[in-house]
Amino acid sequence: MTKLSVNVNKIATIRNARGGDTPNVAQVAIDCERFGADGITIHPRPDERHITTQDVYDLKKIVATEFNIEGYPNDRFMNLIRETEPTQATLVPDGPDVLTSNAGWDTVKHKEKLTDICNQLREIGVRSSIFVDTNLENISGAKEVGVDRIELYTGPYADAYDIDKDKAVKDYVVAAKLANDLGLGINAGHDLSLENLAFFKTSVPGLEEVSIGHALISDALYFGLEQTIFKYKQLLK
Template sequence: MTQLSVNINKIATLRNARGGDVPNLLQFAKDIEIFGAQGITVHPRPDERHIRYQDVLDLKTVLTTEFNIEGNPINKFIDLVLKTQPEQVTLVPDAIDAITSNAGWDTITHKDFLKEVITEFKRNKIRTSIFVDPNTKMVKNAHATGADRIELYTEEYAKRYAMGDKNAVEIYADCARIAAEMGLGVNAGHDLSLENIGYFKEKVPGLLEVSIGHALITEALYLGLETTIKKYLKFLKE
């Protein structure tokens, strides 16, 4: 079964919009675990506009499933990850002012930098994943960085699938096969939803984990959080 990691950045955004502690981020994360998700993802950014650095440390004390911390490996982020010791860190080349992730790593240009950062995380027994575009060349070169996994950036798939183009999944399947041949695990995330997750899961071989936040939280406004999570789990099990 493909594991579901729920990104809770949007819950932090809602909390921060009003101040105070409603909704309570820690309780929300615990409820997500109770409802069956196998992991929690956070993506702290330097301006702390949603997840705060202290949130990350607090979450580590209460989570019982896999903790995945995403972000651009600037020094502050690296220090936070090493202090938190999550099960997984996902490296994302975000610009400081990015609203959301919008590109994967150039694993050729940044190979040496990624290799240095990944070596430090692996020295601390933290599984590493790097965010990459669905580009076979970038996937092939991801292996040279020492990463354990890649996370395929799925925005393009989601856009094209919504327009009826199911062939959009083919490049992702190709990338997943290449990754497997090189011994890399495959995760995926960005704009995956109840509408498109089933087909993606069916066509992409060896998919280990999906990280879903914005769509899942939006769908939960209509369906309820527990129902939404269980729907995702059904798609990911089939």
């Protein structure tokens, strides 16, 4: 069964809109796990517009499943990883002015940097993952830098799903087959939803984990958090 990691960034966004501690990010993470989530994902951006530095340390104390921290691997990010030792660090190529992750790494161009970061993560004992698109050269490059997993950027899939779902998923199937052949684990994330998740899961071989935040939290406004997580988990069976 593919694991579901719930991204709680949007919970922090709601909290930050009013200040204070409502909703409480740590309590929501606990509840997500209680309702069946296999992991918790956060992306602590430098401007702290959602997840704050303090949230990272607070969540480290209470997350009992897999803890996944996403971010651009600058000094701040790597210090957080060293001090909290999450299950997984997912490296994204976002600059500080990017609204949301919207592209994968050029693993050939950034080979030296990514190799160094993956070596550091291995020394810490943290599983490494790199955000990539379906470009086969970048997936082969991911293998060369020594990463444990890739996370397929599924924004283009979600955009094209309603037009032609078979065409939308085609490149992901090819990319996943190459990753499997190379011995890379496969994660996926960005704009996966109740509408498009099941088809992606059944089409893409070797999918180990999906990270879902925006759609899942939006669905929870209608169905409630517990029922929403149940719905997503059912699609991943």
